[in-house]
Amino acid sequence: MTILIALQFYSPQSALVNRGVGGDLAGAGFGGALGYFRPPGTFSFTNGTTLFYQLAATFILFFLVHPTRVNRLALVSATIGLLAAIPLSISRALFFQVVVSVIFLLFAMTRNPKFILRILGAVVISVLIIAVLSELSFFQTSIEVFMARFTEANEQEGGLVDGVLGERYLGWMAAALFSSFDVPLLGNGLGIATNVAVAVLTDPIMQAKVRGIPDEEWGRTISELGPILGLLVIFLRLGLTFKIALACFRRLAVKDLLPWMLLSFGSLSLLQAQWAQPTSLGFCTLIGGLMIASLSPPLPLKGALIIE
Numbered sequence: 001m002t003i004l005i006a007l008q009f010y011s012p013q014s015a016l017v018n019r020g021v022g023g024d025l026a027g028a029g030f031g032g033a034l035g036y037f038r039p040p041g042t043f044s045f046t047n048g049t050t051l052f053y054q055l056a057a058t059f060i061l062f063f064l065v066h067p068t069r070v071n072r073l074a075l076v077s078a079t080i081g082l083l084a085a086i087p088l089s090i091s092r093a094l095f096f097q098v099v100v101s102v103i104f105l106l107f108a109m110t111r112n113p114k115f116i117l118r119i120l121g122a123v124v125i126s127v128l129i130i131a132v133l134s135e136l137s138f139f140q141t142s143i144e145v146f147m148a149r150f151t152e153a154n155e156q157e158g159g160l161v162d163g164v165l166g167e168r169y170l171g172w173m174a175a176a177l178f179s180s181f182d183v184p185l186l187g188n189g190l191g192i193a194t195n196v197a198v199a200v201l202t203d204p205i206m207q208a209k210v211r212g213i214p215d216e217e218w219g220r221t222i223s224e225l226g227p228i229l230g231l232l233v234i235f236l237r238l239g240l241t242f243k244i245a246l247a248c249f250r251r252l253a254v255k256d257l258l259p260w261m262l263l264s265f266g267s268l269s270l271l272q273a274q275w276a277q278p279t280s281l282g283f284c285t286l287i288g289g290l291m292i293a294s295l296s297p298p299l300p301l302k303g304a305l306i307i308e
Contacts, residue, residue, distance in 0.1 A: 001041050002081035002088065005049060008039035009088050009142060020044075032090040033149035036142075039089065043279055046091065051283040053085050054097040054265050061105050062261045064122035065115055076125075083129050084139060087146035092153060095146075097265060104264035111252045179219070180227040187226030193219070194276050217274050241270045244288075247295050259294040266291045 007017045013027025018037075020028040021044055029037025030046045041049035060078050063070040086095055109115045133139045191197055222230030245267055248259040266287040273284040 001049075001052060002085045005039040005041050005085060005088050006138075006142075008041070009036060009090075013037060032145060033152060034145045036090065036145045038091060045277075045279065046089070047093075047277065048279045049085075049089050050091045050094045050097075051279065053082060053089065053094050054101075055283060055287060057082055057098050057101050058261045058265050061101055061122070062258055064125070065105070065118045065257060067118075079126065080129055080133075083126065084133055084142075087139065087142040090142075090146050090149050092150055095150075097268070100268070101261065101264040104260060108252055108257055108260055112255050112257075114255070115257070180222045180231060183222055183226055183230070185226050185228065187222070187224050187230065190224050191276075193223040217272050217276075220274075220276060237270060237272075240288075241267055244270070244291050244295075248291065251295065259291060262287065262291045262294055 004017065008015075008029065011017055013029050015027075018027040018029055018039075020026055027037065028040040028044065030040075032038045038046040039049060040046050041052060043049060043052070056078065060075070060082055063075050064079065067075060082098070086098065105119060109119050134143065192201075218234055221233050224230070225233065245263055248263040251259045269284045269287050274280040275284065
């Protein structure tokens with residue numbers, strides 16, 4: 001995947017690797033910085049690339065702590081691929097998610113001191129890989145583009161904390177809840193707050209109401225379903241996230257790291273991932289199922305004696 005997005009990053013949008021859906025010569029890349037576009041990878045849009053690497057990062061970090069459970073060459077290759085993909089993707093969301101996963105890993109270290117040496121080893125390996133990649137001219141361009149995108153977007157949104165974390169994440173959730181009773185009791189109708197609907201709506205009043213909502217999952221849910229059903233869906237997502245998070249936290253006590261690492265991506269996805277967009281919905285379903293599966297007791301070996 002990293003090789004593919006590298007080809008997409010350095011190729012014009014008319015190139016074969018960047019063709020859009022149906023062979024669109026305008027390309028599938030999305031706005032980036034310095035004339036470069038965010039690559040979609042094998043997906044139809046760039047969010048697929050971001051979600052793919054966000055999910056992969058949870059497993060890569062887990063296996064860096066448990067390297068005996070995976071092929072070492074595959075682990076090193078995957079680690080290089082992930083670190084290289086962060087600037088090549090020009091995705092702040094991917095960068096933030098990897099940071100969140102690392103924070104989860106560091107917290108696990110405080111709960112289980114035996115992880116300390118393994119995590120320090122993983123940090124050393126990652127730093128060495130980053131140092132090598134940063135010296136290669138091939139990746140220097142992508143790092144420069146990523147930093148330009150990072151700086152430009154943060155300035156437009158009012159800074160990292162206030163704009164990105166405060167406004168885009170917490171702010172969107174709070175705004176959806178506060179404005180829920182300004183929506184008709186039964187909502188405006190399924191699909192009315194999607195990007196397609198915004199593009200084809202002819203009623204200027206309705207178009208103004210839903211413009212910008214497609215990116216705000218809680219706002220879209222309430223706008224389409226109304227305050228009763230919309231808030232019910234949101235509270236169900238909150239309850240499911242809390243229940244799984246509590247179960248994953250308890251598994252740390254028995255030194256089971258995998259559920260906790262999956263939670264680093266799954267908690268944010270279950271809480272606010274877009275369900276109207278198929279790729280996002282698919283990854284949300286996948287990580288939800290993986291978290292639940294990781295909480296199940298391991299299956300006994302074939303022919304093993306089971307004692308109730």
